[in-house]
Amino acid sequence: MDILTTKEIAEKLNVNEETVRRWIRDGKLDAEDLGKGYGYRVSSKELERFLTEHKGWTRAVSSAITGTTMGAAVGSLIPGVGTLLGSALGLAVGSLFEKTMVFLNDDKLDPKNVEKMRFELVVKKLSLEKEILELEAKISSHQHELTLLKHELKTINELLPVVENKLQK
Known part of the structure; x- marks a missing residue:
């Protein structure tokens, strides 16, 4: 326990x-x-x-945990992101979902609070879309760098036997 x-x-x-x-x-x-x-x-x-x-909390917490786990899994599959960043992203999404679930399980919803929550969700959505675009740009840049490094390595692997052959003569 x-x-x-x-x-x-x-x-x-x-x-x-x-x-x-x-x-x-x-x-x-x-x-x-x-x-x-x-x-x-x-x-x-x-x-x-x-x-x-407090069933609203139960659903929210399990979704926060699921968000973290899925974020780590997705992060581990994306080059340049990694599981730590993926976990952080998953936790952020799970946390937002948790907050929303708790809010929606409140029986006394004030229309002003509902509008505030909608605003917060829209702002978070825009923020996540921006982060996704930035990560996609980084991934693209890293993929280009990786291609260049692989090409350089291939060239070295082709030159090395030639140089070693010259040394033996």
Whole structure:
């Protein structure tokens, strides 16, 4: 059984650490208080119970984890991106999805908040489109560099036997 800190839970759920502490103080999330300077510890089973009772969080967290995993997988397939950047991109998308799911599961939707969320999604969409274009340009540039390096290596491989042959004479 894993034991989590309030900070770890806050990072997993993309909320402020104080929010996690408030859930604990309000009795929504059971935790062990280790005393001043040590904070709270929550079992993974307890966190699972909490997330099950707050189903919007459960879907959001699983999508954030899926986003990170898929981002890493995609990143590992794209030359010049790598799994770390892919994970970061996946986490960003998963985190945004999480925030949106939590927001949409709120029964008291204020039209102003819905418009604000739409605006945030449009801004994020534009930002992601820009990042994609920049990455595609970098990939294209790296592919060109790779072609040049391969050509240079081929030339050296052709010249090396000629030079070695001259040395033997």
